Amino acid sequence: MLTGMLSETDIYLVNAIQKGDYQAFKMLFDSYYTGLCRFARGYVGSVETAEDLVSDLFVKIWEQPQIMAATISLKGYLYRSVYNSCINYLTRTRRRFENLDTETMNNLNALMPQSFDDVPSMVLQLAELDDEIEKAIGQLPAECGKIFIMSRKEELSHREIAQKLNISENTVKVQIYRALSKLREALKEYL
Amino acid sequence: MCKPAVGQVGILANFLLHPVIPHASFCVITSGTKNQSHTVEISDSLQEVIVSYFEGKLTQAQADELLDWVRQDDNNLLYFRQMGELWHASGYLQQPELDETRALEAIKGRITERGIRNLPGREIRFRLSSLFKVAAAMLAIVALGITGMLIFHKSQSAVTTSLFVETSAPRGSRSMITLPDGTTVWLNADTKFRYPVDYGTTNRTVFLEGEAYFKVSRNKKLPFKVHTSDITVTALGTAFNVKAYKEEGTIETTLEEGRVRIEGMKATGQAGQVKPVVLKPRQSAVFQKSAGDIAVNDQDRPASHVEPSATKELKILPIQVNDVTDTRLYTSWKDTRWIFKNERLASLVPKLERRYDVKIEFIDKELEDYAFNGILLEESLEQVLAVIRLTAPIRYEVNAKEVKLYVDKNLLEQYRNILNP
Numbered sequence: 223m224l225t226g227m228l229s230e231t232d233i234y235l236v237n238a239i240q241k242g243d244y245q246a247f248k249m250l251f252d253s254y255y256t257g258l259c260r261f262a263r264g265y266v267g268s269v270e271t272a273e274d275l276v277s278d279l280f281v282k283i284w285e286q287p288q289i290m291a292a293t294i295s296l297k298g299y300l301y302r303s304v305y306n307s308c309i310n311y312l313t314r315t316r317r318r319f320e321n322l323d324t325e326t327m328n329n330l331n332a333l334m335p336q337s338f339d340d341v342p343s344m345v346l347q348l349a350e351l352d353d354e355i356e357k358a359i360g361q362l363p364a365e366c367g368k369i370f371i372m373s374r375k376e377e378l379s380h381r382e383i384a385q386k387l388n389i390s391e392n393t394v395k396v397q398i399y400r401a402l403s404k405l406r407e408a409l410k411e412y413l
Numbered sequence: 414m415c416k417p418a419v420g421q422v423g424i425l426a427n428f429l430l431h432p433v434i435p436h437a438s439f440c441v442i443t444s445g446t447k448n449q450s451h452t453v454e455i456s457d458s459l460q461e462v463i464v465s466y467f468e469g470k471l472t473q474a475q476a477d478e479l480l481d482w483v484r485q486d487d488n489n490l491l492y493f494r495q496m497g498e499l500w501h502a503s504g505y506l507q508q509p510e511l512d513e514t515r516a517l518e519a520i521k522g523r524i525t526e527r528g529i530r531n532l533p534g535r536e537i538r539f540r541l542s543s544l545f546k547v548a549a550a551m552l553a554i555v556a557l558g559i560t561g562m563l564i565f566h567k568s569q570s571a572v573t574t575s576l577f578v579e580t581s582a583p584r585g586s587r588s589m590i591t592l593p594d595g596t597t598v599w600l601n602a603d604t605k606f607r608y609p610v611d612y613g614t615t616n617r618t619v620f621l622e623g624e625a626y627f628k629v630s631r632n633k634k635l636p637f638k639v640h641t642s643d644i645t646v647t648a649l650g651t652a653f654n655v656k657a658y659k660e661e662g663t664i665e666t667t668l669e670e671g672r673v674r675i676e677g678m679k680a681t682g683q684a685g686q687v688k689p690v691v692l693k694p695r696q697s698a699v700f701q702k703s704a705g706d707i708a709v710n711d712q713d714r715p716a717s718h719v720e721p722s723a724t725k726e727l728k729i730l731p732i733q734v735n736d737v738t739d740t741r742l743y744t745s746w747k748d749t750r751w752i753f754k755n756e757r758l759a760s761l762v763p764k765l766e767r768r769y770d771v772k773i774e775f776i777d778k779e780l781e782d783y784a785f786n787g788i789l790l791e792e793s794l795e796q797v798l799a800v801i802r803l804t805a806p807i808r809y810e811v812n813a814k815e816v817k818l819y820v821d822k823n824l825l826e827q828y829r830n831i832l833n834p
Binding site for chain 1: 457460461463464465466468469470471472473476477479480483490493494495496497499500501502503504505506511513516517519520523524615633674691
């Protein structure tokens with residue numbers, strides 16, 4: 223079920239930006255820039271790349287504001303665009319699934335949602351949940367939590383974690399899987 | 414060895430509308446509606462494949478295994494996506510602050526085709542306070558001055574064609590409004606308050622200049638956000654007070670129930686300096702508008718309610734959290750009984766000025782340091798001044814909307830005699 227149509231605020235912003243209203247553009251930027259960068263960074267890994275991709279989108283919006291007109295939700299549009307940019311970037315630079323053929327790679331990339339208009343778990347973006355996630359990570363079993371933090375916060379690769387802890391890479395992955403399962407359980411009301 | 418189970422219940426959209434409630438297990442997903450449920454078991458090798466996907470490293474065989482599994486059942490896809498969301502969300506936690514101002518400048522620098530020069534926009538300033546002005550210029554705002562108690566209904570805002578509903582409580586009055594989601598807001602004197610017409614549907618964002626007390630309806634999906642000139646206060650469902658008068662050096666948030674999060678307004682460029690804080694009940698956070706400028710800010714708090722150690726840190730931290738023994742000192746302005754404890758006259762007087770719409774002048778500056786204790790019950794200004802006279806040696810002259818405060822030498826003498834018999 224889709225959310226229906228652009229909200230009044232969204233319509234206003236889109237119209238104003240189309241008319242060249244810089245303040246409306248800035249309002250859009252203020253509302254979404256940071257969230258989009260955080261989101262993008264989750265995919266591309268580096269802050270600089272994330273900021274570049276998100277900035278590209280804002281430049282595009284200013285120069286061709288009509289691209290937003292046919293959208294169903296402004297927020298959905300922005301996140302979908304950034305997501306696509308991220309996937310394009312990863313594909314172009316072959317940072318993901320670089321050993322696979324293009325068709326498989328596209329199929330794999332398609333597993334993550336292509337439209338964010340109807341994904342309730344988008345609320346995970348919200349800063350409010352940082353604390354909930356932190357709390358849930360804090361409650362992970364010791365070894366599991368340690369490995370998960372090394373992966374997600376210290377941004378070590380599975381191989382690096384395995385070497386540091388002198389365990390197999392598979393063990394690392396299973397522990398990370400377990401951590402995600404437990405987070406899913408702890409945060410189920412938000413998903 | 415677990416085997417993926419076949420057996421499909423409903424389509425993906427149904428599960429999004431009726432979220433599945435999984436039971437605790439790391440090897441089994443249980444999902445389904447209340448009447449029907451099914452279980453999907455995840456093999457060890459599939460667990461590894463899922464995590465390898467997130468890292469972007471799969472062999473062809475692993476990719477095939479994953480794609481086969483996901484295609485078997487929409488529940489598998491939903492489960493996989495939820496795990497993906499969690500993977501990304503936990504990666505958001507460790508983030509350096511972004512320099513938004515610089516990023517926007519860089520974007521402006523790249524904008525060529527349409528240019529910025531020929532825009533209707535006026536000055537570009539990076540403070541939210543300009544949002545009020547900008548909005549006023551850009552929009553047809555329905556300004557609803559409220560005196561006394563006035564309740565808004567959905568229908569009233571629905572007839573407006575503007576983007577925001579703006580209400581205000583002028584000097585000399587207070588008001589209460591109910592927002593479309595049932596959230597109640599008390600506005601103190603000299604307060605401007607606005608919210609978007611689609612408040613409650615896609616957002617619960619409000620803008621405040623002045624002081625307000627919020628009793629927020631619970632809604633986990635739409636956090637309630639109060640934007641002030643410098644900080645944003647986010648609540649999930651809670652009762653709290655925000656004092657953000659333009660002329661004051663601090664923005665003060667006091668929490669009665671629930672939980673709120675306070676962070677810098679990104680637009681001011683202060684976001685980088687302001688570490689977000691989360692308040693617990695009976696805590697108060699004081700944000701210094703210009704960090705380091707302490708003298709201005711200290712006067713505004715009853716001295717006895719500040720942790721002594723905390724006060725020293727004001728220089729360093731833009732947001733200072735204090736424990737509050739009695740939140741009524743911060744929130745009772747909205748009630749019939751307005752309560753004060755050890756309130757310096759210097760801090761009380763601006764409140765009285767707003768409440769009674771008068772100008773009060775200290776002719777004798779030493780009066781500023783006298784403390785006031787008491788409960789004010791809907792009294793007239795003259796009655797209030799008479800009450801203050803019970804604890805401080807003041808003499809006052811009221812001339813229309815102007816009040817002058819002097820030291821009452823006789824009264825002061827009497828006090829001295831009591832204190833040093």
